[in-house]
Every structure is written in C-alpha cells, then in structure tokens.
Amino acid sequence: MSENNKSVRQPGARENGHLDPLGTNSEIGRKLKQFYDGIVSDTVPDRFADLLSKLEAADSARKKD
Amino acid sequence: MMSDGQQFKQDLLGAIPSLRAFGVSLTQNSDKADDLVQETLVKAWDKQASFQPGTNLKAWLFTILRNEFYSQMRKRGREVQDSDGAMTARLAIHPSQHGSLDLEDFRTALETLPEDQREAIILIGASGFSYEEAAEICDCAVGTIKSRVSRARTRLQEILKVSGEADYGPDAISSHVMGSGAGV
Numbered sequence: 001m002s003e004n005n006k007s008v009r010q011p012g013a014r015e016n017g018h019l020d021p022l023g024t025n026s027e028i029g030r031k032l033k034q035f036y037d038g039i040v041s042d043t044v045p046d047r048f049a050d051l052l053s054k055l056e057a058a059d060s061a062r063k064k065d
Numbered sequence: 066m067m068s069d070g071q072q073f074k075q076d077l078l079g080a081i082p083s084l085r086a087f088g089v090s091l092t093q094n095s096d097k098a099d100d101l102v103q104e105t106l107v108k109a110w111d112k113q114a115s116f117q118p119g120t121n122l123k124a125w126l127f128t129i130l131r132n133e134f135y136s137q138m139r140k141r142g143r144e145v146q147d148s149d150g151a152m153t154a155r156l157a158i159h160p161s162q163h164g165s166l167d168l169e170d171f172r173t174a175l176e177t178l179p180e181d182q183r184e185a186i187i188l189i190g191a192s193g194f195s196y197e198e199a200a201e202i203c204d205c206a207v208g209t210i211k212s213r214v215s216r217a218r219t220r221l222q223e224i225l226k227v228s229g230e231a232d233y234g235p236d237a238i239s240s241h242v243m244g245s246g247a248g249v
Binding site for chain 1: 071082085086099102106107172189190218221222
C-alpha cells in the first residue's frame with residue numbers, strides 16, 4: 001500500500017472537486033490520511049496468517065470426515 | 066485455480082491492514098485493535114457462506130469489526146478512559162512552530178471525538194468509503210453520516226486551530242454538507 005497511490009479515489013472526493021471537505025487541500029483531510037495510512041503500512045503480525053491457516057486446516061479436516 | 070476457501074483466505078489477508086487501521090481508530094489502542102481484528106477474522110470465516118461474492122468484502126468486514134467493537138463495549142460496560150488519553154485531551158493543542166500539524170497532536174485530537182463522529186470521519190476521510198457505504202457499515206442514514214463527518218471536522222479544526230483552510234472554511238463546508246439533507 002503506497003501512501004502516494006494517486007490512482008485510488010480520493011476519499012470524500014466530489015465531482016467538482018471544489019467543495020471536498022476532507023480532500024488533499026484540507027489539512028484535516030491530509031492528517032487523517034497520514035494517521036490512517038501509517039497504521040495500514042505497519043507490518044502485519046504473523047498471528048493473523050497463522051489464525052487463517054488454522055481455520056482453513058480445521059475446515060478441510062472436517063470435510064474429510 | 067484457487068478454491069473458494071483459498072480465495073476467501075487471500076481476500077481476508079489482504080484486508081487485514083485496513084481492518085487494523087479501523088480497529089485502532091475505534092479502540093485507540095493497538096493491542097485491543099489486534100484482538101478485535103482476530104475476532105473479526107474468526108467471525109468472517111464462520112459467516113463465509115453468508116458473504117455474497119462480488120459484493121464489497123471490505124465493507125462487510127468493517128461491519129463485522131464495528132459490531133464486535135460495540136458488542137464488547139456493551140458487555141464490559143464503558144471502560145474508564147485511559148488516564149493518559151484523558152489527561153492529554155484536557156491540554157490545549159497548539160500548532161507546531163513550523164505551522165503544520167504534528168501527527169501526535171492530530172491523534173490526540175482525534176481521540177477526543179465521540180465514537181460516532183470519529184468512526185464517520187475515518188470511514189469517509191481515510192478508509193475511502195462512500196457516504197452510502199459508511200451509512201451501511203454504521204447502520205444509520207446517509208444524512209447522519211454527513212452530519213457526523215461535518216461535526217467531527219469542525220471540532221478537529223477548533224481543537225487544532227487549523228488555519229489556511231479558508232477556501233474550505235466551516236461555512237462553505239457546513240452549507241455544502243448540511244445542504245444535502247443532513248440533520249444537525
């Protein structure tokens with residue numbers, strides 16, 4: 001996930017682009033993205049992939065029964 | 066060719082970073098957020114059959130996470146706000162010397178918002194959801210989301226004393242947001 005991915009729709013974007021209350025021209029809007037994207041780009045702990053693998057394994061074990 | 070289960074697992078894995086960010090926004094605590102994400106993944110896995118492929122998986126997962134958050138809050142009763150947060154919230158926040166907002170100040174200001182306003186401004190301003198999607202996630206009217214976002218933004222501007230937003234000043238914004246049928 002890139003912080004500078006311009007291809008995604010800007011959150012809150014309006015068709016005219018001028019009355020966007022949280023867009024890139026807004027300091028609040030920019031900080032909001034910076035705060036959020038900082039967490040999004042954090043390394044994801046392994047526990048989640050492990051958990052999903054266990055759930056998947058439990059499902060396939062059940063199917064074999 | 067991946068099986069449906071494998072595909073679903075991949076899609077869940079892909080959604081984890083956003084779920085964590087939304088979880089931190091709600092709980093203001095990364096350990097609690099990760100517990101919430103874990104619970105969300107287990108629930109999503111169990112409810113896999115009820116997810117309609119082709120619909121918005123991210124919105125579906127956010128809804129599960131949000132429901133889990135509020136149901137935990139109800140179960141525990143409202144926890145005493147962490148004292149650090151409560152303390153910092155009482156301190157006035159001043160823009161840093163170089164004029165741009167410090168991210169820590171912003172985070173502190175965000176924490177002072179009521180939950181309904183905080184989740185609304187995060188969903189719209191950071192997660193990239195439309196007002197319609199956010200309304201569905203929060204199980205409320207579109208106008209309610211608009212009004213919460215507007216109030217959240219006004220409040221953040223007040224706390225942070227943001228200047229240089231004249232082009233998008235409070236009047237222009239509230240008339241725009243409120244003009245579309247939102248209650249105040």
